[in-house]
Amino acid sequence: MSLRILFTGGSGKAGRHVVPYLLDRGHTVVNIDRTPLDDPRVHNLTADITDSGQMFNALTGYAHLGELEQAEGGPKPFDAVVHFAAIPRILVTPDNETYRINTVGTYNVLEAATKLAxxxxxxxxxxxxxxxCFAEGEVKPEFLPVTEDHPTRPIDSYAMSKLCNEATAEVFARRSGADIYGLRIGNVIEPHEYATFFPRYFDDPSLRRRNIFCYIDARDLGQIVDRCLATDGLGYEVFNAGNDDNSVDLTTTEIIEEFYPDVPVTRELGEYEALYSNRKIRDLLGFEEQHPWHRYVRSPRQDD
Structure with missing residues (x-):
């Protein structure tokens, strides 16, 4: 089924791959971003997510000029909202500004979307x-694999804003009855980055410690978003968004022995199974990985 989607942040590192994935599946996408996405199929709109009025206006407007021909009584409503727009990490803007933009922006998007049904x-x-990820010093998970019920304990402004947004989303889901799904997105890898980054990860696996050795191919993230849009009736949920394997050329057991010898392991793990568990998106959403790293970069083990 083709959906009319408002997508915020569709020109960013993740969004510029997720939006084309959705377009390829026949959806209509309006991209709200400060920079237009260079795809002739997308409809770009410049708007400020921290301005509540602009979010209400964007959600009640036309997607493109062609809709004027079919207009009867005003623009069609949007079927779904995908909200990616944010300050993307710490040390981009001052901490208080990161927190303000990310939390106020998310509140405005959620409020407008739910009040407009x-x-x-x-x-x-x-x-x-x-x-x-952004801990001061080394912090290890409390248990492995890291599932969605692992304690959330951020100390930085970016992660704090994301955790606040999860609480905000849960309230709006409970209040409105809408399905609102949060994606705890791992380290996003774009197609061109495999050749540059992964040989470094193979040489020094410790580079991946802060990401719990996780990665998510930006195109597989597109599939995850699409599966969220196609899966109804879950209410409020959060999902880890990562690929099936770890981002280094070590077995899962080797990673645990080297980096997490004292961390409890709660179940048996596959030989290369990701320590940042994506089991929930596979079980509830039907996610099937299409872009494992070994399709794009040669493993040193293959040369042994």
């Missing part, structure tokens, strides 16, 4: 909510 909202949360 949008029944499906997908928003970007983050792996950083677990408190490992």
């Amino acid at each position: 949008v029944r499906k909202i997908v928003f970007a949360s983050s792996e950083t909510t677990y408190g490992v």
Whole structure:
């Protein structure tokens, strides 16, 4: 089924791959971003997510000039909202500004969408909510694999904003009855980055410690968003968004022995199974990985 989707942040590192994925599946996408997405199929709109009025206006407007021909009584409502727009990490803007933009922006998007009766909202949360990625010093998970019920314990402004957004989303889902799904997105890898980054990860696996050795191919993230849009009736949920394997050329057991010898392991793991568990998106959403790293870069083990 083709959906009319308002997508915030569709020109960013993740969005510029997720939006084309949705377009390829026949959806109509309006992209709200400060920079237009260079795809002739997308409809770009410049708007400020921290301005509540602009969000209400964007959600009640036409997607493109062609809709004027079919207009009867005003623009069609949007079927879904995908909210990715944010300050993308710490050390981009001052901490208070990161927190303000990310939390106020998300509140405005959620409020406008639910008050305008949008029944499906997908928003970007983050792996950083677990408190490992931007920790001061080394922080290890409390248990492995890291599932969605792992404690969230951020200390930085970015992760704090994402955790606040999860609480906000849960309230709006409870109040409105809409399906609102949060994606705790791992380290996003674009197609051109495999050749540059992964040989470094193979040489020094410790580079991946802060990401719990996780990655998510930006195109597979597109599939995850699409599966969220197609899966109804879950209410409020959060999902880890990562690929099936770890981002280094070590077995899962080797990673645990080297980096997490004292961390409890709660179940048997596959030989290369990701320590940042994506079991929930596979079981509830039907996600099937299409872009594992070994399709794009040669493993040193293959040369042994």
